[in-house]
Amino acid sequence: MRIAFVCQHGPIEAKAVLLAASIRAHLEPQIELIAAHPRNAGDLSAETTQALKHLDVHIRPIRNPLHADYPIGHKLVALALTAGPGLGIFLDSDILAMRRPTAWPTSLGMVPASRNHHERRVWERAYGNFGLLPPKAKAPPIFTGDATAPYFNAGMIAVPGPLVSRLATTWINTALKLDGDHAIPLGSKRPYLDQLSIPIAAARIGHQIEPLDPDWNFMAWAFRLTGREPPIFFHYQNWQRLREEPEAEAAIAAACATPSVRAALAHIF
16 A cells, blocks of 8 residues: 655645555555655655655655646656555645554545535536536535535545546646636636546546545544544644644644654654
């Protein structure tokens, strides 16, 4: 199994180090970790590079396949790095692994988004670009309950390894076409182009995205950790939200047990 995430020069570096360290602390040790590094955004710090080396993370150079004003495009090509036997997983960098799952997904899976950010006409236009009709959502967005079309948070994507290359290539092509469609409002593309395009990409290759339990991408802006079992992946989004969750302290402490990790995160914790 392989897990990839973006590690970009600047603020994302520390989040990527914490993510990798928490995976090593809480999940299976044999997981291959891949840090997708957009080199044109700058070099990684020596502390980050050293921490990733100690965590046995492979650093792979990537380039944004979408427009330069959309750095989220890095995740589309980062997903492609998880191709191979078994399972591939892409994770946003602002995630903390907190516990080992009882079983891993066996199909293309994501957690439904908290809300639908697109009007029906946007979905119809987006699917129509590829001669498709929007299917009903099997699991509506968590808050809105709108079943207009499948809509997922792209912070965690589980894909069977043999399907990864095909999905990633189609996702990029789909996003590029939608981004160039001036009939789709800018508000549906920035920052939501990744989430708008991925269910369409899945449909184009004859697959549907299976809804996963929120524990696979536990969104800090939607839920709190208090009084519940730790999720598998806590999507804290920013340092302030993470600091507001005392239940995350033990997971963070375990992740920071390695001196090189502590050095890379010294300015955060």
